[in-house]
Amino acid sequence: MVFNRYAYPLLSAIVIVMIFSHAVAFDPLDPTGNITIKWDVMSWTPDGYVAVVTMTNFQMYRHIMSPGWTFGWTWSKKEVIWGMVGAQATEQGDCSKFKGNIPHCCKKNPTVVDLLPGVPYNQQIANCCKGGVLASRGQDPSAAVSSFQVSVGLAGTSNKTVRLPKNFTLLGPGRGYTCSQAKPVPPTIFMSADGRRRTQAMMTWNVTCTYSQILASKNPTCCVSLSSFYNSTITPCPSCSCGCQNNNSCVTSGSETIRSVVGTNKPAINKAPLLQCTQHMCPIRVHWHVKLNYKEYWRVKISITNFNYQVNYTKWTLVVQHPNLNNVTEVFSFAYKPLAPYKSTNDSGMFYGLKFFNDVLMEAGEDGNIQSELILKKDIETFTFKQGWAFPRNIYFNGEECKMPLPEDYPYLPNSAHSNQIVSLTLAVFLLLTLLAFW
Structure with a gap:
């Protein structure tokens, strides 16, 4: 079969469209x-x-x-x-x-x-x-x-x-x-x-x-920040995770605009969310904190904060992908259900609110925050705090994928940093002694 010079680009375009159309409808x-x-x-x-x-x-x-x-x-x-x-x-x-x-x-x-x-x-x-x-x-x-x-x-x-x-x-x-x-x-x-x-x-x-996904928001609607007990550094949501600030995109806390609409739970006239001004500009921020390390277990705290002053999130859901979720031992103040579509070892699970307790995430303000803690049993073959292993691979809020920080920005283990400092200090002392010997 002979193709003219226009056939290959046309065929490629058809293949791309077919692949993309299937990707839109499929959720692994x-x-x-x-x-x-x-x-x-x-x-x-x-x-x-x-x-x-x-x-x-x-x-x-x-x-x-x-x-x-x-x-x-x-x-x-x-x-x-x-x-x-x-x-x-x-x-x-x-x-x-x-x-x-x-x-x-x-x-x-x-x-x-x-x-x-x-x-x-x-x-x-x-x-x-x-x-x-x-x-x-x-x-x-x-x-x-x-x-x-x-x-x-x-x-x-x-x-x-x-x-x-x-x-x-x-x-x-x-x-x-x-x-x-x-x-x-x-x-x-x-x-x-x-x-x-x-x-x-x-x-x-x-x-x-x-x-x-085509009909969903062009920007993410949530982001993730990270912290741990072994490092005082807090990794914030990436800047402009859900868009960047402009003159009309957000309001500062305590402004007259907020006081006039807080508690109304109604969308703005132009249908744009009324967000608190932040560096990430997301309606929802999920914070994952590695809290404690036990001999056979480890503990995580999850916090979800609403920065939208006009939306209560009813029947919210939070999906987390992490390789240790197959060993969840206890979850406090959230309900939990594992998701295991293909793998024999489950690496994903859904968290959601307890009915009549915290199944509604209130609009931004004093009550716009919910949190829980979970205890996970260590898998001795895979468990480690090195290279950001303790942090989630992906997080979804209400089915929307949240913007994650880059792996190189994760809180690092102080042991590795301390070792590097010792090596550097030892090398500096060696060089200084060498110079003194030839002085």
Whole structure:
């Protein structure tokens, strides 16, 4: 086969795009993680159908926090939404052609949000009305499901005439997901409350949404600082870890701007976070401190600080990669769950808050800090404090990878430094004595 001079660059570009597109959707720490949206047609109406839409988060450590998910699609024909239970469309659209009974939404591409807790009972269905908050499967499986009911008109009234929606989108605060096209699957089977009767949906289709780095923030949203008992030096977050300061990007503590918004827990008008001015400019800083060394164990303190004055981080998660996590003995004031997708020896784990105690990381200020300690048993074959081994390899907060310091900046062992000083001093004394001998 003969290629012209344009074939090789074109082929290379195609290969790069294919590799990158797969990398976007694949998470080695959570290879099967996704959000699956199931659309069950429960009954037919004179001009369409009634469906229950169920959103299930199968991700181990990524969740959707307040103000919640936003779900959208494009109709294949001229469908309208007559009504909804457990959710609502954000815009009604142009319904001027309808007289008398006006649809809930006439837009070709509707956008739907969850209802807030506390709505009247007749507006609720099971697993609805959580303000769009969707917990991760690893943290709270019972809260990893969200549902709503939709009555669709001007649609087909049978399996042969219904057309599946397309161009699905799923967004959450600060991040987005890439969604597949709808795929018909066997109708869902439902069991009655007493377990004696089985029913099934008229038809069912699934949509799979995976976390997309492309749609996430262009800058990191967290950073890591380090310290240890054997060195007085604190390694700070790298400068400009999450962007650099400008005139409007941050506020100093005690300013009038902070006093006017603290406690409101509302996003800024321009949707930019209201951050405390720091050299790293991150909303979240994670500090890893090697605290104590015992004969068979060692102890670490983890602190998480919120520098965002307008966001409470609900149901936060912290994922750590470290080779000694397979020997975690005890964790204080955080919950812990190991993550071991491929390896027989686990080197990654998820930390998260205890319910009703510290599962909410409050906005910046006096209460914007949570911390825990963990005790790890030493593996005599691999354990060492040399060359920064005691520090984590990677840290993720709420599923976002945090900016780490460079290895050469880690707190070093004083023994090695002390040895170097002794060698240097001995050499200097030797040279001085040599010179005196020839004086």
